[in-house]
Amino acid sequence: MTEGNFTDYVKIKVASGKGGQGSAHLRREKYVAKGGPDGGDGGRGGHIIVKGNKNLWTLYHFKFKKHFQAGHGEHGGKQTSTGADGQDVFIEVPLGTQVKNPETDEVFFEITEDGEEKIVATGGKGGLGNWHFKSSTNQTPRYAQPGLPGEETELLLELKLLADVGLVGFPNAGKSTLLSVITSAKPKIADYEFTTLKPNLGIVEYRDYRTFVMADIPGIIEGASEGKGLGHYFLRHIERNSTLLFLIPADTKDIYKEYEVLLNELQKYNPELLDKERLVAISKADMLDEELKKEMKQELDQQFTNVEYLFISSIAQQGIQPLKDKLWEMLNKGEEKV
Template structure:
């Protein structure tokens, strides 16, 4: 059920409403048999609007909306009556959703705030009635404008999880266990690879009532940038995290190599990811003695802070929170 309940990408056909036609009409009543033009304008076609909703965490509710068709605008009427606008369609989406055109791959909209509304596909403009075309030399115009067509096409909605800190590591590195210990999140935990197949979010409580959001993301494998394993489905979520925490288990056969493989996968997917704030945590460190800790420290890159933690004994977690908070504030100060 975990896999089916988290949907982070959908493909839908969308069409905004066509504008209503303006009409050609002349005033005719018992007092005026040859009145002037009084053709009304057509109404605007319905928009397709995206609205951010902080209570949504998945695109599941839109999964079966294969066709999103907004209402057409109404034609104009006589006596200069404007046609009714087509009814807008509002699609509520989680924060971090990006809307793209399938054919061109162009990003068309991005939702980052609760209540934010973006007119994704505008409805067609209604046509003018013949009233607009009356002039001193043409007092009885015999034409009116048709409404403009709406916008249509296959579209992609893609969710990139919004979190302050993203946990990066190979499968079974201890990311879910760490998240369960320092937040109130209850991710699925088991002693086998790919326990986590969808992102899990948790709020880390810090000092003085402050907090930040941490995301446990599906584990990377070598070749993820080319689509192996969970591939791009995992890597795109990292783009939203200003700070990356690399988790490397103490029982790894080569700690430095494991970090470099992780770093290489990020670079292959998007080189800009390397500009984020990074920290390294050696998990499961309760199995290490001082000599092994010193040996592992020598393997770690000098320019990236590292620390030893244990989610089981809760060793080093306070220091980890301090380091993450410092990295977050450093990133915010640069923006």
């Protein structure tokens, strides 16, 4: 999916370099009548290498460059001189990128660490020079090996965002507004469905200069797990979030029912998503007076027995710090307190 500067799905073609040809050179010096073979080996062709880069958040840089060719190995020289290896080409990708077979959708590997490298197309081996073939019965071989060809292949790059907290909710639930308030991200915000057509990432600044990453995933609709709307394109991003924050507007007719619908969509897409830590934030709480909020709490306490909930208002800045505190506690559960 591509929208603006966000790209999370791209097909590329790669070709490694071919190996250099071995040399069939015969040694010739002024006072050496028959120097014999001294042809060197050809250099290795360049590899195509996928490398993780923690400073990248999107595959947008592949929008205008989708073909990658590594350098060819140089031919061997005289005096058993080996040709130079072809130049390797590094393809940098954000963490959370899967490299797949575009035909079968098979996952070859996944890049999850900064600086992690995987060779996707191996350079051709350089040919042997003629000195390798010298023997007692063939003292002057006048032949050498050619270099081996490189590899050509198509790859599918698919990004699954690596964020600590993923925002889950129906369109127009206030996810983008919350992200803009709680982080320095500047998502597109408007009062209509599917304003967000791409995942947005933001860094949440917590106490004592500590931070965590929050992702605003485009709104889920019923049937998203079957691909309705923008569904399955974005549900995969939720797989990488360690904590899920469900955002439900306070003016929803049935808050708990909406939560169950969202849970159902996640379960149908991937049942393992229900094993993640969950928190419910009831947004737009500035529309409620204290008496109405008290009545809602009595009902919600009976419904939300297995998950915590809290009231927030992004516009009025209500409940934002308690929300940060709770998310930080959930993200660092089990760690020793310093």
